[in-house]
Structure formats: C-alpha cells, structure tokens
Amino acid sequence: MRIELVKRPERSQLFAAFSPFIALGLTLIAGAIMFTVLGKDPVEALYYYFIDPLREVWSLHELAVKAAPLILIAVGLSICFLSNNWNIGAEGQFIMGAIAGSILPVMFPEFQSWIVLPLMLLMGIAGGAAYGAIPAYLKVRFNTNEILTSLMLVYVAQLFLDWMVRGPWRNPEGMNFPETRTFSPSAVLPEIWSASGRANWGFVFAIVAAVALWFMLSRTLRGFEVQVLGQSPRAGKFAGFSQSRMVFFAFLVAGGLAGLAGISEVSGAIGQLRPTISPGYGFAAIIVAFLGRLNPLGIIAAGLVLALSYLGGEAAQISIGVSDKVVRAFQGMLLFFVLACDTLILYRVRFVGSSAAKTVEATQNV
Amino acid sequence: MDTTPLANGRNLLEVRGLTKIFGTLKACDQVDLTIAKGEIHALLGENGAGKSTLVKMLFGSLEPNAGEIHWNGQPARITSPGVAKKLGIGMVFQHFSLFEALTAAENIALSLADDTPISTIAAKARALSYSYGLPLDPESLVGDLSVGERQRIEIIRCLLQTPDLIILDEPTSVLTPQEADKLFETLERLRAEGKSILYISHRLDEVRRLCDSATIMRHGKVVGHCNPRLETPSSLARMMVGTEVKNAERTTAAVRGEELLSICGMSRKPAGPFSMPLKNIWLSVAGGEVIGIAGVAGNGQGELFEAISGEALQESADAIRIRGKSAGRMGISARRLLGAAFVPEERLGHGAAPRMRLSENLLLSRHTTDGKVFVGTGGMVKSGAIQKAAQRIITAMDVRKSAPDPEAAALSGGNLQKFIIGRELDRNPAVMVVNQPTWGVDAGAAARIRQALIELARAGSAVLVISQDLDELFEISDSIAVMHNGELSKPIPIAEATLERIGLLMGGAEPGHLDPAKEVA
Numbered sequence: 001m002r003i004e005l006v007k008r009p010e011r012s013q014l015f016a017a018f019s020p021f022i023a024l025g026l027t028l029i030a031g032a033i034m035f036t037v038l039g040k041d042p043v044e045a046l047y048y049y050f051i052d053p054l055r056e057v058w059s060l061h062e063l064a065v066k067a068a069p070l071i072l073i074a075v076g077l078s079i080c081f082l083s084n085n086w087n088i089g090a091e092g093q094f095i096m097g098a099i100a101g102s103i104l105p106v107m108f109p110e111f112q113s114w115i116v117l118p119l120m121l122l123m124g125i126a127g128g129a130a131y132g133a134i135p136a137y138l139k140v141r142f143n144t145n146e147i148l149t150s151l152m153l154v155y156v157a158q159l160f161l162d163w164m165v166r167g168p169w170r171n172p173e174g175m176n177f178p179e180t181r182t183f184s185p186s187a188v189l190p191e192i193w194s195a196s197g198r199a200n201w202g203f204v205f206a207i208v209a210a211v212a213l214w215f216m217l218s219r220t221l222r223g224f225e226v227q228v229l230g231q232s233p234r235a236g237k238f239a240g241f242s243q244s245r246m247v248f249f250a251f252l253v254a255g256g257l258a259g260l261a262g263i264s265e266v267s268g269a270i271g272q273l274r275p276t277i278s279p280g281y282g283f284a285a286i287i288v289a290f291l292g293r294l295n296p297l298g299i300i301a302a303g304l305v306l307a308l309s310y311l312g313g314e315a316a317q318i319s320i321g322v323s324d325k326v327v328r329a330f331q332g333m334l335l336f337f338v339l340a341c342d343t344l345i346l347y348r349v350r351f352v353g354s355s356a357a358k359t360v361e362a363t364q365n366v
Numbered sequence: 367m368d369t370t371p372l373a374n375g376r377n378l379l380e381v382r383g384l385t386k387i388f389g390t391l392k393a394c395d396q397v398d399l400t401i402a403k404g405e406i407h408a409l410l411g412e413n414g415a416g417k418s419t420l421v422k423m424l425f426g427s428l429e430p431n432a433g434e435i436h437w438n439g440q441p442a443r444i445t446s447p448g449v450a451k452k453l454g455i456g457m458v459f460q461h462f463s464l465f466e467a468l469t470a471a472e473n474i475a476l477s478l479a480d481d482t483p484i485s486t487i488a489a490k491a492r493a494l495s496y497s498y499g500l501p502l503d504p505e506s507l508v509g510d511l512s513v514g515e516r517q518r519i520e521i522i523r524c525l526l527q528t529p530d531l532i533i534l535d536e537p538t539s540v541l542t543p544q545e546a547d548k549l550f551e552t553l554e555r556l557r558a559e560g561k562s563i564l565y566i567s568h569r570l571d572e573v574r575r576l577c578d579s580a581t582i583m584r585h586g587k588v589v590g591h592c593n594p595r596l597e598t599p600s601s602l603a604r605m606m607v608g609t610e611v612k613n614a615e616r617t618t619a620a621v622r623g624e625e626l627l628s629i630c631g632m633s634r635k636p637a638g639p640f641s642m643p644l645k646n647i648w649l650s651v652a653g654g655e656v657i658g659i660a661g662v663a664g665n666g667q668g669e670l671f672e673a674i675s676g677e678a679l680q681e682s683a684d685a686i687r688i689r690g691k692s693a694g695r696m697g698i699s700a701r702r703l704l705g706a707a708f709v710p711e712e713r714l715g716h717g718a719a720p721r722m723r724l725s726e727n728l729l730l731s732r733h734t735t736d737g738k739v740f741v742g743t744g745g746m747v748k749s750g751a752i753q754k755a756a757q758r759i760i761t762a763m764d765v766r767k768s769a770p771d772p773e774a775a776a777l778s779g780g781n782l783q784k785f786i787i788g789r790e791l792d793r794n795p796a797v798m799v800v801n802q803p804t805w806g807v808d809a810g811a812a813a814r815i816r817q818a819l820i821e822l823a824r825a826g827s828a829v830l831v832i833s834q835d836l837d838e839l840f841e842i843s844d845s846i847a848v849m850h851n852g853e854l855s856k857p858i859p860i861a862e863a864t865l866e867r868i869g870l871l872m873g874g875a876e877p878g879h880l881d882p883a884k885e886v887a
C-alpha cells in the first residue's frame with residue numbers, strides 16, 4: 001500500500017480554515033512525545049507550557065509584551081509573502097529600527113521633550129524601512145535572490161549592534177558592561193495600564209497596524225495589486241501594475257513595521273540597547289505570518305499563540321527544568337506542521353491499495 | 367466506414383467503442399480507431415473534439431470508462447504510461463516536459479527508467495539523431511536550444527525506447543515551415559521502417575501531404591474515416607467542423623473610418639534568448655475594419671502583442687499611435703485610457719489571475735479605465751459595482767459557470783475566453799487588439815467571439831486579430847497581414863487574399879513585395 005497526494009479540483013475552504021488548528025494539535029502531540037522522551041510527564045509539561053501563563057493578569061501583560069513585536073513584524077511580512085517577496089530578514093530590520101530609533105536617547109540624552117518619543121518611533125520606522133530597502137534594491141536592480149540577501153543582512157545587523165554597544169555607544173557610566181545608557185523617562189514608551197502590568201503601547205501599535213493592513217489588503221486597489229502580483233506576475237503586468245514598485249513597497253512596509261517593533265521593544269520593554277535585543281522575533285514572525293494564514297487579523301491570534309510559546313518556555317524552564325531551547329523546537333514544529341497541513345488545501349490524501357498495483361503488473365505481462 | 371475484422375494481422379492498434387466520461391461530458395463517445403503497421407494515421411478534429419482525451423487513454427494517462435484496445439491483435443489494458451511504453455507506444459507531447467538547466471542527454475536519461483550511464487545514452491542519442499536527420503548535440507543545455515531542437519530531444523527520447531507506435535500531438539504548431547519539412551522527412555523514414563505513427567493535427571495541408579489515412583473526430587465522436595489524399599481541404603474541414611456551426615456573418619466591407627491604431631516603423635530587440643526581434647513594422651488599422659495577422663507560432667506575434675499593449679515599451683513615442691496620440695512610451699494603463707483594449711493569448715496567468723474570482727479579474731484590466739466606477743476615494747474597491755458589471759458581462763457573453771462568482775481557473779477555456787473578451791467589449795474600446803482569440807475554445811464559443819469582434823468593428827472600432835488559425839482570419843478579417851521572422855507583410859485585402867498567397871508569406875516569401883504573378887496556382 002502506498003499513499004498518494006491527489007490534486008483537488010479547487011481549493012478546499014474547509015482545510016483552509018482548519019489547517020492551522022490541525023497543525024496546533026499535531027504540534028501538541030509531537031510536543032508531548034518530546035517531553036516524554038526527555039523523561040518529563042507530558043501532561044504536566046504541557047500544562048506549564050500552555051495553560052499556566054494564562055492564569056494571572058501580570059502574565060497576560062507579558063503575553064502582550066511578547067506578542068506586540070511578533071504581530072507588528074508578521075503583518076508586514078504578510079504583505080511581502082502575499083506579493084511573492086521572500087523577506088527573511090525582519091530580524092535585521094527590527095535591529096536596525098531599534099538602533100536608528102535609539103539615536104536620540106543615546107547620543108542626546110539631555111534632549112528631553114514630549115517630541116522625543118514620536119521622533120524615536122519615526123526614526124525607528126525609517127531605519128527598518130531603509131534596511132529593508134537594501135534587499136529590495138538588490139532584487140530589482142540585480143535580480144538577486146532576496147531570501148539570501150535579506151537573511152545575510154540579519155547577521156550584519158546583529159554584529160553591527162554588538163559592535164555599537166561594545167564600542168561607540170557603550171554607556172560611559174556603565175562599568176564597562178556592553179550596554180548603552182538607559183533611556184531617560186521621556187524616551188520610554190509608556191505602559192498601557194501600569195497598575196496591573198508591563199504591557200506598553202507597542203501592543204496598541206500592533207493591533208492598529210494589523211487592522212489597517214487588513215483593510216488595505218481586503219478593501220483597496222493597493223491590496224488587490226499585492227495579491228495579483230503575488231499570484232500571477234504576468235497578469236499583474238497586464239493589469240498595469242509594476243513589479244519593481246511592489247518589491248519596494250512590500251519591503252518598505254515590512255521593514256518599517258519591523259523597525260517600529262524594534263524601537264518599541266527597546267524603548268518600551270528594555271529601556272536601553274544591549275548586544276541582544278530580540279529572542280528571534282524576526283524569525284518567529286515568519287511562523288506567525290503563516291500560522292495566521294497571511295491574513296492580518298489571523299496574525300493577531302497567531303502572534304498571541306507564539307507569544308505564549310515564549311512565555312511557556314520560560315515557565316517550563318523554571319517549574320520543570322527543561323532547556324529553553326524547547327521553545328525553538330516548539331516553534332520549528334509548529335511551522336513544519338502548518339506548512340505540511342497547508343498541503344491539504346490543494347491536495348487530498350489517497351491510499352492506494354495493493355490490488356491496484358497487481359493489475360498493473362498483470363497488464364504488463366500481456 | 368470500413369470495419370476490418372479484429373484479428374487482422376496487419377493492424378497494430380485497434381480501438382473499439384472507447385468511451386471516457388467527465389462528469390456529464392462525454393469527452394470520447396464510442397470511438398473506433400484502427401492503425402495499420404507502417405502507416406501515418408491522422409487524427410483530425412477541432413480543439414475540444416476529444417483528440418487529446420483519446421490519446422491520453424492510448425498512452426495510459428487516463429483510464430477509459432468503456433471500450434477495448436487491441437494491440438497486435440491481443441486485448442490490452444493500458445493503465446499507465448509505463449505500460450504503454452512497455453507495449454511499444456511512444457508519445458511526443460505538444461508541451462514539452464524538459465528541464466532547461468539539464469543537458470539533452472540528462473533529460474533523456476531521466477525518462478529511461480534504468481541505470482544506463484549518461485555517456486552511453488549520449489552516444490546512442492547522437493547516433494540516432496544523425497541517422498534520422500535530426501542533428502542534436504546531447505551535451506547542450508536545453509535552455510540554450512530552440513523550440514524545434516527541443517522537440518527533437520522529445521522525439522529522440524521517444525525513439526530510444528524503440529516504439530512501434532509513435533503518437534505526435536500537434537508537432538508542427540511550434541515549428542517553422544523548414545523545421546516542419548525536416549520533421550516530415552523523418553516521419554516518412556520511420557514509416558518506411560515499418561513503424562506506425564498517429565499524427566494529431568488540425569492542419570489540413572500537412573495531413574493531406576503526409577498521412578495515409580485519417581480519423582476525424584467531432585464533439586467526442588468519430589465522424590468519419592478517410593484517405594486524406596483523396597479529399598480536399600474543404601471536404602476535410604466540413605467533416606471536422608460539421609455543418610451545424612455557422613460562420614460568423616461579415617457584412618460587406620466597411621467604410622474605412624479614420625485611422626485609430628498605427629504602428630510606424632517599430633523595431634524591438636529580442637527580450638530574451640528565445641524571443642524574436644521585431645523588424646521595422648508598419649501597420650495602420652482604421653475604425654470599422656478588422657485586420658488579421660497570420661503566421662506560424664513563434665514568429666514574433668507575442669512580441670508584437672506585448673509591444674502594442676504597452677507591456678513592453680518602445681524606444682520612440684511615435685512608434686505606436688493610438689487615436690492619433692503617440693503612445694510608444696506609455697504603459698498599458700495609459701494606453702487603455704486612450705481607448706485601447708487588449709486580450710492576450712494566454713488566458714490563465716496573463717489575461718486572468720487563475721485563483722481570483724471573475725469579479726476580481728474584471729478589476730484586473732479595468733481599474734484605471736473605469737476608476738470612477740470601480741474604485742472610490744482612498745483606493746477603496748467598490749465591490750458592489752464590480753459584481754454588477756461582472757454579471758452584465760457574464761449575461762452578455764453567455765458565460766457558463768458553476769458558481770455565481772467562481773475562480774477563473776474553474777471555468778472551461780471557452781467560457782473564460784468569452785468572459786475576458788466580454789470584459790474588454792463592455793468598455794466599447796475604440797481599438798481592440800486580440801492575440802489568438804479562439805485558441806483552445808470550442809466551436810460554439812469561437813463563433814460567438816468572432817461575431818462579437820466583427821460587430822465591434824462594424825460599430826466603428828479598429829480591431830486587430832493575431833491568430834494562427836487561417837480559417838478564422840479569412841472568416842473575420844477585412845485584410846490579412848502575415849508575420850514571419852519578426853517582419854510584417856503589407857495587409858492583403860480579403861478579396862485578393864488566397865490561402866496559397868498567405869501560405870507563401872507565412873513560409874517566408876519576401877514580405878510586402880509579393881508579386882501576384884508569382885502566386886502558385
């Protein structure tokens with residue numbers, strides 16, 4: 001007996017809706033197996049991982065803190081992926097946005113005014129967008145593969161940040177720790193509701209960005225252009241849409257939002273630049289984008305799920321003593337299962353019995 | 367219709383009552399076919415007549431619902447292409463399945479399911495190719511080869527399996543006349559060696575020249591067997607098309623209105639390694655007339671269409687004028703705003719986005735021209751107005767579909783083409799440029815599309831039709847120009863145009879300078 005994939009005549013709406021849930025279920029099963037192999041009680045481990053972090057208000061705030069950058073980056077990436085631009089470099093755009101946005105509080109700490117924060121955010125957006133424009137330009141001008149260029153630029157950004165905080169931007173009063181000076185209060189993104197937890201305005205930005213991009217994608221000509229150029233470039237050209245301009249548009253939007261996420265994270269959650277400012281948000285956001293079906297509203301939900309996996313990882317590390325690498329393993333499995341389950345939208349599984357194989361052999365003997 | 371007895375030893379393949387049903391459509395209905403050893407047998411029929419379905423059943427890609435196949439007098443069940451190859455049936459497809467980044471020899475090795483080293487295969491392929499007069503370098507990359515050379519790889523690949531029956535699906539549709547002649551020599555040699563060939567085509571001349579017998583299909587049924595050499599093209603065409611499809615009615619030659627589209631000395635460098643340059647093209651289309659452009663596939667028609675539509679820009683703004691305005695440097699949207707409309711050859715992926723709904727595909731070509739109606743302030747798409755317009759087009763062109771607003775890919779070729787043409791007609795364009803208006807479209811839809819194009823012209827628009835289908839051009843055009851090797855002949859008024867004269871130009875007789883005295887009688 002063998003298993004075959006048979007192409008469906010048209011997309012299955014049922015599986016398009018359920019594939020993320022099937023993927024989540026399969027991830028939980030695989031996770032349980034993984035914990036069992038590690039010698040932990042799988043039920044207890046999954047409880048600490050996925051339920052425990054949701055039980056208290058302060059940890060819901062933490063969820064929002066983690067989800068904000070994921071959602072911001074992922075909605076930008078959805079524009080890229082829908083228009084067939086494979087921007088894998090959001091992590092780098094995040095870092096560059098954080099660096100550009102930190103220019104004012106690090107270099108001009110005396111400049112304190114209500115305008116500092118809006119300027120920081122705008123500079124963060126500009127920094128991320130400018131960094132995203134590099135792979136876009138390379139793709140349009142030299143036809144380079146944007147997967148490679150955007151990915152490699154991540155490492156450039158990471159090392160540049162590392163050098164900045166150890167070198168020129170190191171805090172002169174910081175006991176030689178590789179950190180910038182802490183931001184003055186006027187450069188800190190305020191908390192939404194500081195009485196109960198740490199969640200800052202970054203989460204609000206994320207929701208606003210998601211709703212705005214959802215509106216653009218589903219209701220405007222620009223959204224139509226994104227989808228046509230992504231699905232059939234030639235039809236897009238026939239429609240009079242420009243492929244090159246779309247490459248820039250997608251990378252600038254995604255880079256700008258990643259940059260906004262970067263400066264929001266630094267200004268709201270960390271308060272200074274350090275050698276590492278992201279636990280891989282830029283990469284995890286790729287999972288978020290696909291788990292959310294590249295739909296900005298779906299991405300809000302998917303961002304919360306992935307944020308939970310970060311929180312759960314920390315909780316499980318503390319309470320049952322598993323490695324923090326388990327988080328990456330979970331995220332990897334989730335992406336794997338999401339992409340695998342998406343096959344079911346266009347294909348159905350058919351089991352071919354051994355009887356069919358026999359008839360083939362029989363006729364060959366004619 | 368002769369019915370030879372089943373166990374006749376001379377017959378290689380006998381098919382009786384073969385039927386294939388897709389849903390409610392009988393793609394093949396009780397088809398009989400007999401191929402003798404050492405003959406070239408033509409399978410004639412219009413697009414959608416069921417030729418491809420029949421051939422796919424013979425090659426094992428499709429399983430018949432009923433009927434029997436006898437191979438060398440023995441009943442056979444062909445359940446897969448592998449079985450067909452084992453029996454001795456080889457096939458050369460219309461659309462090649464070659465990897466461009468691999469060499470010819472590697473491509474051949476991929477299809478031979480054994481471990482023969484590539485060097486052996488290359489040597490064999492080289493020997494075989496020269497012995498059949500199809501020179502081929504097995505070491506060359508497929509990406510560097512012309513379409514004709516790629517077809518040679520497919521043929522060599524097929525011959526290496528020493529088949530007794532070779533099926534060729536529309537082999538000359540991608541060839542120049544010279545390449546076609548070479549192919550015919552090869553096929554005649556194969557026949558002399560006792561091999562049988564099933565030759566699928568709708569080109570009557572080559573069938574009459576090459577084939578010993580013919581089976582003609584229409585609407586899934588066999589409507590006749592004949593010896594093509596004893597028939598005339600018109601008698602064959604009558605059998606193929608039947609009498610129930612009436613030709614489009616062309617009212618008497620229109621009064622030539624003012625010039626709406628003119629191409630003035632346009633040249634274009636080849637865009638890619640395999641595309642044709644355009645050389646100094648002059649053409650003028652006036653309101654009220656239909657001008658047809660004939661030519662063998664790949665002689666620059668696609669490049670010409672892209673240049674006129676604005677998907678490719680010209681170097682000089684004056685190279686193309688639409689309604690008197692220089693449009694050479696304008697993009698496709700700006701040219702549409704001047705009143706031009708375009709229908710490309712490829713429906714899925716060029717004229718329409720396959721996975722988008724019909725209403726969304728309406729927006730595809732009309733978002734600028736009908737900007738006020740379909741797009742509101744801030745780029746908001748007005749889906750209500752678009753839905754209404756889509757329904758209007760669907761009704762006007764009689765587009766048959768299974769859902770209220772289906773994805774373009776879910777429609778049959780003919781119905782999608784009716785929608786795409788209707789989308790442009792709905793605008794009442796002053797200039798309409800259509801590439802292959804009825805390619806792969808069933809006869810009924812084709813007649814409707816042709817009629818619509820004539821009516822558009824008679825209402826005062828300029829219509830330019832690029833087509834490989836000469837019968838179609840003779841049916842609707844007021845004059846016909848011929849494209850060959852990137853050059854365009856002078857348009858010949860329909861009253862003076864004969865099949866022979868156009869055919870000569872398609873074969874490369876000097877464009878524009880055809881002396882009527884030189885015409886072949």
